[in-house]
Amino acid sequence: MSPTAAPALTVVVPVLDGAATLGRCLAALVAALPAGGEIVVVDDGSTDESRVIAGRFPVTVLGDGRRRGTSGARNLGWRYGRGELVVFVDADVEVRSDALIRLRDALLADPALAGINGALTLVPGTPGLISDFVNLSIHYQHLRHRRHHCAAFTSIFMVWRAALEAMGGWDERLHSRYADDVATRFLLPDARIGMDAGAQGTHHKQVKLAGMMKHRFKVGYFFVRSCADHRAEVLRHPARAVLDLRYPLNTVAAALSLGCAALGPLAGPALLAPLALQATANARFVAFTARTRGPLRALVAGPLSVAEGYAYLGGMAAGALSVLGSRR
Numbered sequence: 001m002s003p004t005a006a007p008a009l010t011v012v013v014p015v016l017d018g019a020a021t022l023g024r025c026l027a028a029l030v031a032a033l034p035a036g037g038e039i040v041v042v043d044d045g046s047t048d049e050s051r052v053i054a055g056r057f058p059v060t061v062l063g064d065g066r067r068r069g070t071s072g073a074r075n076l077g078w079r080y081g082r083g084e085l086v087v088f089v090d091a092d093v094e095v096r097s098d099a100l101i102r103l104r105d106a107l108l109a110d111p112a113l114a115g116i117n118g119a120l121t122l123v124p125g126t127p128g129l130i131s132d133f134v135n136l137s138i139h140y141q142h143l144r145h146r147r148h149h150c151a152a153f154t155s156i157f158m159v160w161r162a163a164l165e166a167m168g169g170w171d172e173r174l175h176s177r178y179a180d181d182v183a184t185r186f187l188l189p190d191a192r193i194g195m196d197a198g199a200q201g202t203h204h205k206q207v208k209l210a211g212m213m214k215h216r217f218k219v220g221y222f223f224v225r226s227c228a229d230h231r232a233e234v235l236r237h238p239a240r241a242v243l244d245l246r247y248p249l250n251t252v253a254a255a256l257s258l259g260c261a262a263l264g265p266l267a268g269p270a271l272l273a274p275l276a277l278q279a280t281a282n283a284r285f286v287a288f289t290a291r292t293r294g295p296l297r298a299l300v301a302g303p304l305s306v307a308e309g310y311a312y313l314g315g316m317a318a319g320a321l322s323v324l325g326s327r328r
Helices: 019-032 050-054 070-080 099-109 129-144 161-167 177-187 209-229 231-236 246-261 264-270 272-293 295-326
Strands: 009-015 038-043 060-062 085-089 093-095 115-120 156-160 193-203
Touching (some): 009 070, 009 099, 019 038, 019 093, 038 050, 060 070, 070 085, 070 177, 099 156, 115 129, 129 193, 156 161, 156 193, 177 209, 177 231, 209 295, 264 272, 272 295
Parallel strands (some): 009 038, 009 085, 115 193
Antiparallel strands (some): 085 156, 093 193, 115 156
């Protein structure tokens, strides 16, 4: 397909204090952008040099200094742009040179699709045990999704402008990246989002243990809040709320283990059930980690997955309390 025959792209990059990674992100996007495309950076109230860095590249920079949240920033960007196809890329992701063209061609080849996800590379752009675990977990999740599903992974995601307009854009009520991912599961028909695992980007975010736990807590919180906001759709299509059983099983195991701990002397035997559930939930991921990152990384993959379960559980409990409080 010739570039002149292809729909134009609008690439939207929301950024909040992303000076450490934004330069690499934009340099890669400028190199990968097909002819006729545009890049729109939305500064969501950064207090660092993000806006200055963006100004060094041939991009449009939007933002008036106030915080909109990630959903609001994405909406501002795609509504400003003119491309028929809109690409969302996180400010800490460095796309490969062929990623945008791969996504465009794959989307055009399947008229049934409203959008298509890219994937993160197997190895992150920053060193560290936790960064590697988080990146690998996302990479593994991407590989497990069926070819057509219903969730947008907005780290690298291409969608038809018409589909965004039909959705009414992203839901700005919840200031969370994860809320966007969940919302598409109910706002778009099933099997309307594809996956091209070969359209990849390197994740440059440095993640510490406390940061991972805080993020997983937020994921649990906004998952409950998003499901509550779309409860009619959840009741009609409950299977769409969960894309990979590993995460909910770890959360259930965390709840069971806390319940067992309350049993006192009987806690020991009772704990066998949640331990078995955790082992079952994470067995394939641990094996995948051993194959791709070596046995030492695999040794910590299980315990870190269990820790995630407790963080998800805490966030979901907080989210449920928030929903109940808002209805009083």
